Amino acid sequence: MIRFKDVKKSFGTKEVLRGMSVEIKTGEVFFVLGCSGTGKSVMLKHLVGLLEPDSGEIWVDDDEISRFTEAQFENIRKKCGLVFQLPALVDSRNLYENLTLGIRQMPFAQQQIVIPKALQDVGMEKIFPEIFDRYPPSLSYGEQKRLALARTLLPDPEILLYDEPTTGLDNKNALLIHDLIKSISKHRNKTSIVVSHDMRNALATADRLAVVDAGRVIDLGTPDEIMASKVELTRSFLEDLRE
């Protein structure tokens, strides 16, 4: 279970999170929607210790992580895997080294078993024979995003965080990714938090959604509840869908 309790975060004079409070249940697919710059990515980065909140509490299961040190985050990072908005693959290292970044201590033989499985999960099993020869720049943007997802899956984290997974992808690939998110969450029994501004796919994939504006959650509920919501911003998102 993940819980944000009145979290505030500013960058200089710019207030990004203004009392963010939300609870995400274990095993659910949770979408966070909102316009750009409203603090959605910032929220995710707090969970893996890339950012520290100015005030408030953040709970990951039984740990309150808002004042954790880098060393203490080691365990949290094994639990939470973040898939970045930009694929963030290491260009200077080959695909094998990229994939195994999170599982370096694993014996090679075992890696050879889990890697093809992860690649299969993201629909890229064909690339397996070439992982020692190819480098990230030789992949298409969509392929890079899927490989980045495979990389995050390999250490088998319980909680998956997706930062704008379909931004910059065409509709077909976007649908693919959303299906992946759903199937991975269900088949591998994981909690997924997805930051997105794709309302259509969110309604189709999520168990619950939150709408964020100005650093706060302004609407929360199941897809059905959201579609019937009276909140102004939610309605405007839904209106855009109709066009």
Add this chain to the structure above:
Amino acid sequence: MFHKIINPLFENFNILFRSLSVLAKFQTSAKDIWKQCYEFGNRTFGIVALCVTFMGVILITEYSFHMKLVIGNDSMIPAFAMIMLARELAPIVTALLITSKMGASIAAELAAMKNSEQIDAYRLLGLNIVDLYVAPRLIASVFANVCLTVVALAITVIGAWASAVYFLNFSTGPFFHSLVVFLSPFDFILMVTKSASFAIVIPIISAYCGLEAKHGAEGVGEATTNAVVGNSITIIIIDFIITFLFSKFY
């Protein structure tokens, strides 16, 4: 190989001639030029002053050491050190510092503009980026660089004087006397010619690198790196050529 050297060279001269023709036709606003002069001069002055102070002190110490070794007396040191500074080190060090500071900025700015398609936007409006951007910086660079070099030289004189008087047992009178006797107009002409030449090179090459930038963050980094490197090498080669030519007439 042919492609790698001739093509860029051609492009660079293209930019140069275009800028010069724009300047000759007075199509650049004086306000732009002054602003660039201010930028060039102001932003690099501190660093140049710092570096050349140290150089002045070091050079005179080293010269003293060598002169004692070779000739046995060091009364000529101030003069010879100053000659070396004026002819070589002041122009080169100032130019290299400007390359780092302003050359890199120009390349980075143009590369970012290329990335965000600003340059194409200008083209569609019938404006050429070289006219707008490079031409004022070209003349500002020459003006600022020459001034900075002269100022730098003056600072090294002070630094050298301080060293000579406090560490090498010179007295002020003879120090300046030997300077006056040995420094000739020739040295100043050489210095100014070099500064001006380097100053012409820097905006042109930096602009070329910026405009040829590839896409993305790596492209910007590469463009900036190429600008710094390209400028440095060209400066040192031109330095040699000018020195060589002048030595024939000495």
Add this chain to the structure above:
Amino acid sequence: MIAAQQFQFLTQIVKRMPLLWRERREFQLQFADVAIRSLSTTITAGIFTGAVLALQFHLQLKDFGAESVLGGLNTSGTIREVGPILIAFMLAGKVGAYTSAELGSMKVTDQIQAVRCLGIDPITFFVLPRFCAVALTAVLLLVFGLVISVLGGMVAVWGIADIHPDQYLLTISRFASNTSLILATTKSVVFGILMGLICCYNGYQTEGGTFGVGESVRKTAVQSMVAIVIADFAITSILETVFRWLGWS
């Protein structure tokens, strides 16, 4: 002050030095890459530096009729002082700028963050092999460049002032003493480490997207030059004092 932060960064790198063995493949790749890329720059810089200084010294010595000592004087002057500085300036541009651009673009594309989230220390993974590669290459290339500058000076003087290489080389042993060599080597090592540190620090601390990368390169170039000049001054002062105290010349 920036210098303090960079020094702290250096201590972090040094602390992780034993871990270099793990990233040795990356180190080898980086080393080869940097060395090959910078070889032509070093040779060019060396040749022209030596040649220009030879010319200048020649002009000055002509007044004294002391041209015969040109070989020794030029070598000594070049490798003690001007050579290390000018060649280091060139290398700071080529080597330093490139590496800080590389690290910078890795930072702005979130690669450094991503690696952290997967439980790997980014300094060990990214910075350590590059710092070692850059520093080591810089030192080696500086020394190599100085050797080339001696040769460059020799050739220039032969062509321009008709002084035969044999005569040139003779006077070297008379004037280019051990102190010159010590000075030159110390400077090469210190400049190399400084270049490695500055370019890695600026690259790693890049902020602000693609524009930030350009900023980092600029900062690296400028800071390297200033650091080199100050270090040159410090080393010269300290070593000269030591030599005088020891009675060497």
